[in-house]
Amino acid sequence: MSAGAAWLAAADGGGSGLRLRLCAPDGARLAEATAGPASLTHGVEAARAAIVAALAQATAAAGLRPDAPIRLALALAGARSAARRRALTAGGGFGAAEVMVMTDGYASLLGAHGGGAGATVAIGTGVIAMARLPDGRVAEASGWGFPAGDEGGGAWIGLCAARALTRALDGRGLASPMTEAVAARIGRTSEQVAAWLLEAGPTDYAALAPAVAAAARDGDAAAAAMLDAAALETAQAVVALDRQALAAQDMQERAGPGAEDAPAPGEMAAGSGASAPSPRREQQKSAPDPETREAEARGAGSAAAPCAGGAAGPVALLGGLAGTLAPRLPAPLRARLVAPRGDALDGALMALRGLAPPERLPQEDAASPPRASPGDAS
Amino acid sequence: MSAGAAWLAAADGGGSGLRLRLCAPDGARLAEATAGPASLTHGVEAARAAIVAALAQATAAAGLRPDAPIRLALALAGARSAARRRALTAGGGFGAAEVMVMTDGYASLLGAHGGGAGATVAIGTGVIAMARLPDGRVAEASGWGFPAGDEGGGAWIGLCAARALTRALDGRGLASPMTEAVAARIGRTSEQVAAWLLEAGPTDYAALAPAVAAAARDGDAAAAAMLDAAALETAQAVVALDRQALAAQDMQERAGPGAEDAPAPGEMAAGSGASAPSPRREQQKSAPDPETREAEARGAGSAAAPCAGGAAGPVALLGGLAGTLAPRLPAPLRARLVAPRGDALDGALMALRGLAPPERLPQEDAASPPRASPGDAS
Numbered sequence: 094m095s096a097g098a099a100w101l102a103a104a105d106g107g108g109s110g111l112r113l114r115l116c117a118p119d120g121a122r123l124a125e126a127t128a129g130p131a132s133l134t135h136g137v138e139a140a141r142a143a144i145v146a147a148l149a150q151a152t153a154a155a156g157l158r159p160d161a162p163i164r165l166a167l168a169l170a171g172a173r174s175a176a177r178r179r180a181l182t183a184g185g186g187f188g189a190a191e192v193m194v195m196t197d198g199y200a201s202l203l204g205a206h207g208g209g210a211g212a213t214v215a216i217g218t219g220v221i222a223m224a225r226l227p228d229g230r231v232a233e234a235s236g237w238g239f240p241a242g243d244e245g246g247g248a249w250i251g252l253c254a255a256r257a258l259t260r261a262l263d264g265r266g267l268a269s270p271m272t273e274a275v276a277a278r279i280g281r282t283s284e285q286v287a288a289w290l291l292e293a294g295p296t297d298y299a300a301l302a303p304a305v306a307a308a309a310r311d312g313d314a315a316a317a318a319m320l321d322a323a324a325l326e327t328a329q330a331v332v333a334l335d336r337q338a339l340a341a342q343d344m345q346e347r348a349g350p351g352a353e354d355a356p357a358p359g360e361m362a363a364g365s366g367a368s369a370p371s372p373r374r375e376q377q378k379s380a381p382d383p384e385t386r387e388a389e390a391r392g393a394g395s396a397a398a399p400c401a402g403g404a405a406g407p408v409a410l411l412g413g414l415a416g417t418l419a420p421r422l423p424a425p426l427r428a429r430l431v432a433p434r435g436d437a438l439d440g441a442l443m444a445l446r447g448l449a450p451p452e453r454l455p456q457e458d459a460a461s462p463p464r465a466s467p468g469d470a471s
Numbered sequence: 472m473s474a475g476a477a478w479l480a481a482a483d484g485g486g487s488g489l490r491l492r493l494c495a496p497d498g499a500r501l502a503e504a505t506a507g508p509a510s511l512t513h514g515v516e517a518a519r520a521a522i523v524a525a526l527a528q529a530t531a532a533a534g535l536r537p538d539a540p541i542r543l544a545l546a547l548a549g550a551r552s553a554a555r556r557r558a559l560t561a562g563g564g565f566g567a568a569e570v571m572v573m574t575d576g577y578a579s580l581l582g583a584h585g586g587g588a589g590a591t592v593a594i595g596t597g598v599i600a601m602a603r604l605p606d607g608r609v610a611e612a613s614g615w616g617f618p619a620g621d622e623g624g625g626a627w628i629g630l631c632a633a634r635a636l637t638r639a640l641d642g643r644g645l646a647s648p649m650t651e652a653v654a655a656r657i658g659r660t661s662e663q664v665a666a667w668l669l670e671a672g673p674t675d676y677a678a679l680a681p682a683v684a685a686a687a688r689d690g691d692a693a694a695a696a697m698l699d700a701a702a703l704e705t706a707q708a709v710v711a712l713d714r715q716a717l718a719a720q721d722m723q724e725r726a727g728p729g730a731e732d733a734p735a736p737g738e739m740a741a742g743s744g745a746s747a748p749s750p751r752r753e754q755q756k757s758a759p760d761p762e763t764r765e766a767e768a769r770g771a772g773s774a775a776a777p778c779a780g781g782a783a784g785p786v787a788l789l790g791g792l793a794g795t796l797a798p799r800l801p802a803p804l805r806a807r808l809v810a811p812r813g814d815a816l817d818g819a820l821m822a823l824r825g826l827a828p829p830e831r832l833p834q835e836d837a838a839s840p841p842r843a844s845p846g847d848a849s
Contacts, residue, residue, distance in 0.1 A: 233661075234641040240618035241633045241668050241676075255619045263612040264711035283611075284833060290619050298619075333642035455662060 099162040099190055102151065103441035104144055106131025107170040107197055108218075108296075111140075113147035114438045115155050115163075120446065123157075126150035133171030137180045140169060145186055164191045166441035168200030175458050193445055195452040198223050199231060203440030205409035205433035208449035212334050212405040213433070214327050217412035218299040219243035222330035224405035226341040229450055232405065234333035235326075239295035245326030247414055251298030253319050254305050255279065258286060271308035271316040275301055306417045323414075324421035331408055331426055338404035409433040477540040477569070480529065481819035482522055484509025485548040485575055486596075486674075489518075491525035492816045493533050493541075498824065501535075504528035511549030515558045518547060523564050542569045544819035546578030553836050571823055573830040576601050577609060581818030583787035583811035586827035590712050590783040591811070592705050595790035596677040597621035600708035602783035604719040607828055610783065612711035613704075617673035623704030625792055629676030631697050632683050633657065636664060649686035649694040653679055684795045701792075702799035709786055709804055716782035787811040 101120065104113040111131035115124045128143035128150075144167065152161065165187055172178055178194045202213045202223045212224035212232075220243045221236030239248045258275045260266025262283055278301060279289040289297075308316035408429045410419055419430060443449040479498065482491040489509035493502045506521035506528075522545065530539065543565055550556055556572045580591045580601045590602035590610075598621045599614030617626045636653045638644025640661055656679060657667040667675075686694035786807045788797055797808065821827040 234643055237634075237637045237665060238668055241630055241671070242637055244634075252619055256615075256622075259615045259620055263708075264714040265612055265707045284836065287615060288836070290616055293619070329643045330641075336642040458662065458666070 099164045100157060101166075101442060101445055102148060102163050103166040103168065103200075103438045103445060104131070104147060105168045105197055105200060105437040105441065106140060106143060108132045108135060111143045111147055112438060113144070113151055114442070115148075115151040115157075116442060120442065124151040124154040126154065131169060133169050133174065133177040133181065135171070137177055137184070141181060141184060141186055148187060159188065162190045163188070164193075164445055166193045166195070166200075166445035168195050168197045168437045168441040170197050172196045173454060175454065175456050178454070193441075193451060195441065195444060195454070197437050198233075198236075199452040200437035200440035200444070201411055201433075202231070203443050203449045204435035204437050205411065205440070206407065206431075207434045208440075208443050210406045211431070212331060212408045213411055214330060214408060214415075215411040216246055216327060216414040216418055218247045218295050220246035220249070220327060220330065222327070222334050224334040224338060226338055228341050228345060230341065230453060232334050232337035232341070234330040234337070239298070243295075245323035245330075245418070247299030247302040248295035249298075249326070250305050250319060250323050250414075251301035253322075254301045254316075255286075255290065255293070255298060257315060257319075259290075262286060267315075269308070269315045270311060270313045271305055271319075274304040274308055278304065302414060302417075306414075320418065321421050324418045325423075327418060328423050328426050331405065331429075334405035335403060338406075342404065403429055407431040477542045478535060479544075479820060479823055480526060480541050481544040481546065481578075481816045481823060482509070482525060483546045483575055483578060483815040483819065484518055484521060486510045486513060489521045489525055490816060491522070491529055492820070493526075493529040493535075494820065498820065502529040502532040504532065509547060511547050511552065511555040511559065513549070515555055515562070519559060519562060519564055526565060537566065541566070542571075542823055544571045544573070544578075544823035546573050546575045546815045546819040548575050550574045551832060553832065553834050556832070571819075571829060573819065573822060573832070575815050576611075576614075577830040578815035578818035578822070579789055579811075580609070581821050581827045582813035582815050583789065583818070584785065584809075585812045586818075586821050588784045589809070590709060590786045591789055592708060592786060592793075593789040594624055594705060594792040594796055596625045596673050598624035598627070598705060598708060600705070600712050602712040602716060604716055606719050606723060608719065608831060610712050610715035610719070612708040612715070617676070621673075623701035623708075623796070624790075625677030625680040626673035627676075627704070628683050628697060628701050628792075629679035631700075632679045632694075633664075633668065633671070633676060635693060635697075637668075640664060645693075647686070647693045648689060648691045649683055649697075652682040652686055656682065680792060680795075684792075698796065699799050702796045703801075705796060706801050706804050709783065709807075712783035713781060716784075720782065781807055785809040 098118055100118060100123075101116040102113060103116075104111055106112075106128075108130055111128045113126045113128070114122060115126075116122055126147040128147040129139070131140040131143040133140050148163075148165070152159070152163070157163075167181070169181075172194050173196055182192055182194060198213070198215060198221055201215060202211075202225060205211065205213045206225075210225055210227075212222060214220065214222045219236060219239065222234040224232045226232050235243060235245075237243065240252065243249055254271060254275045257266060257269075258272045258279070261268040261272045276286075279293075280286045305316045305319055309320050403425075406429075408426065409431050411433060419427065422430075440449070444451050476496055478496060478501075479494040480491060481494075482489055484490075484506075486508050489506045491504045491506070492500060493504075494500055504525040506525040507517070509518040509521040511518050522543075526541075526543070530537070530541070535541075545559070547559075550572050551574055560570055560572060576591070576593065576599055579593060580589075580603060583589065583591045584603075588603055588605075590600060592598065592600045597614060597617065600612040602610045604610050613621060613623075615621065618630065621627055632649060632653045635644060635647075636650045636657070639646040639650045654664075657671075658664045683694045683697055687698050781803075784807075786804065787809055789811060797805065800808075818827070822829050
């Protein structure tokens with residue numbers, strides 16, 4: 094039997110659940126199903142169970158025999174880890190002829206632009222910006238996780254809001270309707286707030302973001318400033334994509350005999366000292382100062398910003414906070430916004446059917462330096 | 472036997488270890504001993520074991536009989552929790568006639584000012600500012616813990632530095648000698664850094680702070696700005712103490728028939744809306760704007776800053792980063808700095824001997840509202 098005669102299934106799984114779509118060999122939709130959380134970061138076996146359950150549900154709904162040949166595209170949070178991908182595919186249990194694993198972010202990127210060029214910024218609990226580069230690689234910015242990264246996302250906004258409450262409580266800052274709304278959720282006394290903070294994780298903080306958005310709508314200046322700061326953070330992530338896209342174009346143009354090797358995106362040249370490790374090679378010699386960089390973020394994509402230039406293409410905002418932050422983005426970036434053409438399931442099916450390239454993922458996971466020992470604490 | 476005839480012992484325990492001092496009934500030092508971590512937050516039984524070990528070591532060194540009467544002052548991190556204090560004292564095992572438990576912060580405050588008025592700002596992995604108010608209560612600011620609180624401390628500085636590295640790696644920001652130094656510790660590639668961040672806690676982040684300080688000494692402007700921001704955060708904590716001290720003075724002056732109840736420090740009046748819940752009552756009607764507040768922090772204690780005024784008295788900086796941040800504090804605050812007269816053991820012994828009041832700690836722990844459920848994530 095040729096691969097073309099197999100049924101097609103795509104799953105989009107993350108921390109809050111999994112969606113699966115079953116299609117006929119020609120791509121026509123047959124059935125959809127949902128299941129529980131399926132982030133590989135939170136557990137490979139839970140993800141497998143969710144996928145198996147949703148697949149069984151969809152094949153039953155479509156009247157397929159259990160042994161029907163199915164090609165399966167899995168777009169999963171946490172799929173960047175080679176070890177977790179191997180654990181998932183080696184364990185089997187899907188009964189499918191072929192399993193293709195990709196990150197949920199890549200599938201969303203393909204889906205948002207119908208497999209064409211463009212960028213996405215997913216703004217939910219976290220923030221991750223992605224773009225397909227001309228050479229087929231995917232540029233990424235932000236998305237480093239809570240608490241050091243994901244600036245501008247729901248957890249970041251909620252952390253800022255919780256911090257504002259602590260400052261109002263101890264006299265370092267001022268109360269406002271926003272801190273009142275946060276206090277209503279996490280406590281009015283120092284003891285209550287401290288107890289909440291002790292256990293709070295990114296999901297807890299992100300749950301405070303709607304209160305910040307509501308306070309901003311009602312005219313709370315501190316809340317509005319917080320959302321403006323969040324929007325600027327996401328704009329800076331798009332500028333970073335533009336830089337990486339320009340660097341990739343630049344390398345393609347220069348490729349050939351005598352061309353030097355430049356560091357790949359996300360790789361810092363050892364011993365580069367004060368030079369900028371940005372993928373754009375010119376910047377290693379003449380890095381823009383921070384003011385220029387902020388001006389670029391505010392003018393992302395405008396002709397007046399020489400380095401930004403919109404090289405990463407049209408931008409689709411995704412995630413629960415996209416609508417909250419979109420109106421606060423700098424105007425040149427707003428002008429680049431497009432509605433997503435499809436979702437992660439569309440993108441995963443596109444890759445499965447060969448209508449878009451598969452994701453290039455690292456085949457080995459990086460080993461990180463050891464943690465600090467308690468004696469290192471200052 | 473009267474309490475006055477008992478030997479005296481004081482222990483100062485936290486996350487990195489415990490020190491214990493044994494004194495004769497008249498206060499003369501007999502022996503000192505050390506033991507492992509003894510923070511009640513990290514485990515009551517580990518703290519008990521450390522205390523028992525250090526006590527046995529010191530009494531043996533001093534040649535005391537095992538059944539010699541000893542009064543014991545325990546200054547322990549995490550002792551604010553009534554439940555943990557009860558678990559510690561109910562379990563016994565100290566063989567002492569009397570056990571007095573206080574927070575390590577309170578003991579440091581007593582020790583730093585010889586039991587007199589004044590404030591401390593402990594700047595280590597975290598930041599906590601404390602002052603003894605005229606009415607005997609202790610004012611506190613900052614110290615809310617990582618990652619939402621403890622702004623300006625080692626973990627906060629390290630988080631900022633790690634964030635700067637991620638921004639240099641993905642093109643949102645610039646590399647500098649500081650990001651190079653951080654990369655040397657946590658990784659040069661995105662994968663290495665992401666793996667490090669995934670597991671990093673406050674101690675890991677705090678271990679990056681010396682690299683920031685070193686880069687600032689070598690002229691890295693980004694590192695210097697980070698330390699300046701940290702110093703301003705600690706200055707704001709002192710301003711908050713000054714405000715609480717003024718509020719307490721104010722309440723004492725107004726106390727009497729017809730005086731309204733004002734919220735205690737760290738308690739937010741329900742439904743206070745846009746008013747400031749600061750302990751200083753005037754501020755509830757006419758709250759200073761953020762610019763005024765920052766100006767106060769810069770002018771902490773100067774006659775030109777009408778609300779700060781140095782009401783919390785002289786300030787002793789404690790902790791591993793005190794020397795790093797002290798030169799960067801606003802000049803009026805630098806003028807208030809005094810060297811600590813003694814340490815937490817001195818303070819604990821002072822309380823034990825009745826030369827300073829015991830700490831007023833909550834007798835019940837606050838219950839906090841429930842966490843967000845996964846479905847709350849935006």
